[in-house]
Amino acid sequence: MMSDTFSSLSKMIEQVGKDKGIDKQIVIDAVVQGMLVAARRKYGTYRDIEAQYNEETGEVELFEFKEVVADEDFIDEEVELKLTDALELDPDAQVDDTIGVRLETGELGRIAAQMAKQIITQRVRDAEREIIFEEFDQRKGDIASGIARRVERRSIVVDLGRIEAYIPPREQIPGEQYRPGDRIQGFLSDVRQTTRGPQIIMSRASEGYLMKLFEMEVPEIYDGIVEIVAAAREPGQRAKIAVRTNDNAVDPVGACVGMKGSRVQNIVQELRGEKIDIVLWDEDPARFVANGLAPAEISKVFVDEASKEMEVVVPDHQLSLAIGKRGQNVRLAAKLTGWKLDILSDSNAAARTAESIFNLMLVPGMTETMAQNIFQSGFGSFQALAEAQVDDVMMIPGYDDPDKAGSLIQEAKDLLDSYVSEGREIPTAPQAAETKPVNDGDAKSAADQRLKDELAQLSQANEAAAVAEEKDSATEERVSE
Numbered sequence: 001m002m003s004d005t006f007s008s009l010s011k012m013i014e015q016v017g018k019d020k021g022i023d024k025q026i027v028i029d030a031v032v033q034g035m036l037v038a039a040r041r042k043y044g045t046y047r048d049i050e051a052q053y054n055e056e057t058g059e060v061e062l063f064e065f066k067e068v069v070a071d072e073d074f075i076d077e078e079v080e081l082k083l084t085d086a087l088e089l090d091p092d093a094q095v096d097d098t099i100g101v102r103l104e105t106g107e108l109g110r111i112a113a114q115m116a117k118q119i120i121t122q123r124v125r126d127a128e129r130e131i132i133f134e135e136f137d138q139r140k141g142d143i144a145s146g147i148a149r150r151v152e153r154r155s156i157v158v159d160l161g162r163i164e165a166y167i168p169p170r171e172q173i174p175g176e177q178y179r180p181g182d183r184i185q186g187f188l189s190d191v192r193q194t195t196r197g198p199q200i201i202m203s204r205a206s207e208g209y210l211m212k213l214f215e216m217e218v219p220e221i222y223d224g225i226v227e228i229v230a231a232a233r234e235p236g237q238r239a240k241i242a243v244r245t246n247d248n249a250v251d252p253v254g255a256c257v258g259m260k261g262s263r264v265q266n267i268v269q270e271l272r273g274e275k276i277d278i279v280l281w282d283e284d285p286a287r288f289v290a291n292g293l294a295p296a297e298i299s300k301v302f303v304d305e306a307s308k309e310m311e312v313v314v315p316d317h318q319l320s321l322a323i324g325k326r327g328q329n330v331r332l333a334a335k336l337t338g339w340k341l342d343i344l345s346d347s348n349a350a351a352r353t354a355e356s357i358f359n360l361m362l363v364p365g366m367t368e369t370m371a372q373n374i375f376q377s378g379f380g381s382f383q384a385l386a387e388a389q390v391d392d393v394m395m396i397p398g399y400d401d402p403d404k405a406g407s408l409i410q411e412a413k414d415l416l417d418s419y420v421s422e423g424r425e426i427p428t429a430p431q432a433a434e435t436k437p438v439n440d441g442d443a444k445s446a447a448d449q450r451l452k453d454e455l456a457q458l459s460q461a462n463e464a465a466a467v468a469e470e471k472d473s474a475t476e477e478r479v480s481e
Contacts (some may be wrong), residue, residue, distance in 0.1 A: 023127075030051045030123030030455035037058045038115050039103065047078055049103070058341050063100035068093055107150035132163050133198040137191045143212050144202065146183040148178040158184055163198060171203035173272055175238045185270070187212055208334040210276075212269045214241065220255040227252075229281040232335035232410055237276055240332045244281040253278050277332075285308065285339060292333035298324035304378070306455060309340040356380040358429035364409050383426075 022236075023356065039062050042051060048065040048392050066081040073391055074082045081101075085335040085382045086093035095183060104117060146158040146165065156167040156178055176312040178184055186202030187209035203209055211228050220226040226245045233239040243252040256278045257264050264276055279291040289310055296318045323330050334341045344352070359381045359481040360371035377396040379385050393405035419426055 019191070027124060030120045030127070031060055032118065033123065034115070035062060037119055041115060043103075044078075048098075052102070062103040064103055065098050065100045068095055068097045068099060070095055076220035087410060088463060129193075129197040131454065133191065133193050136163070136188065136198060136200055140188050140191050141208065141212075142188055143185060143209070143216065144188050145183060146184045148184045149180055151414075156184065158186070158202060158265055160200070165200035165202045167202045167204060171201070171205050172179070173204050174187075175236055175272070176204070176272060179450065202273075206231050207231040207239075210239055210241065210267070210271070214256060217263050217266055218256050218258075220250060220252075225250055226255050230336050230338075232332045233274075234328060234332065236272060238275045238277070238328055238332060239271075239281060240277045240336045242279050242281040242288070242336055253280055279336075285337065289337050289339055289341065292336045293322050293329065293341075296329065298322075300349075301312065307340070309342065311342045311344060311349075313344050313346060316345045316347055319345040333364045333410070353382075355429045359383075360385075361406075362427065382412040382415055385409060386416045445481065 003144055004075055014263055026258040032053055036049065037047045039051065040047075043064070050063050050065065051059050052063065054060075068082050068083055069075075071082045071084055073079055074287045083093065083095060086097070086099050089099055089101070090097075125358060144165070146160040146162055148157050149157045149164065151157065152166075154169045155207055156172065158165045158167060165186070165188075167184075168186075171186075171189065183306040186204050187206055188200065189203040189206055189208065190201040192199060194200070199478065210233055211231050214228060218226065221228060221243075225247055226243055228243045231239065231241045239439050241256070243256055245255075256264075264278065268274060268276060277294060277305045279294055282288040282291060286303055289301060289312065290298040292315075293312065297312055299313045299315060301313070304310070312322070321329070330341055330343055353375065357368065357371045357374045360366055360379070361364055362366065363382050363385075374385070374396055379388065379393075379396075390402055390405045393408055394400050394402065396405075399405045418424075
């Protein structure tokens with residue numbers, strides 16, 4: 001009976017290899033190891049027993065090896081073999097040789113046979129898990145589809161055939177609901193090897209899923225003619241992708257949109273109505289940001305490369321469009337481009353410019369043109385000049401001389417010290433009277449006029465101060481005479 005049991009173990013090698021897709025040698029090694037463990041359990045671990053697979057008979061054979069000793073020195077039959085007995089097995093046997101004696105597998109017993117089966121089953125299962133892990137690890141970053149089976153702790157369990165995958169709550173598109181039996185598609189974002197076997201994480205909310213969908217839908221992307229440079233998503237609501245091409249004959253945005261929007265609409269349907277903006281990538285960060293904020297129109301962009309920040313100025317009536325619903329448009333644009341963005345309207349930007357020019361003209365001898373040059377070089381106040389380095393100030397037109405740049409910094413420091421020592425507040429530009437909402441052109445004109453008025457007032461104040469100084473000087477001269 002036991003012989004039949006172990007015979008069936010050897011016969012299953014071919015079948016298991018075919019059914020599980022496991023290398024035949026792995027199954028053989030598992031069977032051999034199982035037989036060896038069973039034999040040692042039966043006969044003891046101190047006996048020298050080996051198991052071998054016989055390719056001709058298709059069975060596992062057990063051999064016990066014993067040391068040949070002289071008949072008069074024979075003590076332990078478990079590990080020793082008399083020379084006379086050894087000569088019967090092998091006529092060339094000599095003392096100190098080792099001879100293998102075949103053991104019958106039918107003598108192992110039921111418990112040992114069950115143990116062998118358990119070991120073989122475990123080894124085969126481990127090999128199968130390793131094969132599945134390697135298969136899906138190579139597929140990581142691809143799209144897979146399966147059948148939704150159930151929900152565990154808010155995670156959707158997806159049957160992929162040979163294994164189950166999980167879509168955690170954070171990787172699901174908000175508002176989506178699936179019932180058992182529904183077909184579901186997702187992005188293979190992670191494959192982990194755990195003690196319970198491979199664990200596969202799928203995502204429907206990642207940027208990788210969006211990019212892969214475009215690769216499947218747009219042949220130009222699959223062929224490498226069009227490249228997706230970056231993507232940003234707020235799953236279920238809105239997404240942006242940036243594309244480019246090295247082929248001037250191809251319109252990358254048009255290729256992604258497709259005839260009458262057919263390509264992008266297929267993706268929108270898969271993402272349950274998520275709106276997708278396709279923008280043109282540009283190596284110039286300012287242009288890229290302007291494209292990323294589409295459909296809003298951009299008036300001007302101020303770039304701070306050191307902190308990787310941009311100040312984007314838009315027409316007054318485009319401000320809400322640039323920011324988007326609850327800041328969605330600017331958030332996606334910032335994520336897409338990798339820059340921190342600050343959105344301003346034309347009127348607000350003009351008012352801030354006027355305030356900065358007014359502040360800079362507090363420096364003695366500062367003209368409006370000089371103040372504008374300094375402001376356009378990135379210094380919005382004389383306080384900023386007071387803390388600046390000479391090399392930075394030398395970048396301002398007209399201040400490329402180290403002495404001149406140092407003198408400007410010192411004047412700004414002296415002015416700041418005078419306000420601090422006297423306990424005076426630094427003056428701000430007079431606020432213009434409130435007016436009714438105007439269009440973009442009127443807003444710019446009003447801001448320019450307000451700036452001129454403020455500068456005129458400041459100029460008058462400076463002239464009055466100069467006249468007062470002349471009078472004081474004249475009085476001092478008369479007194480001295």
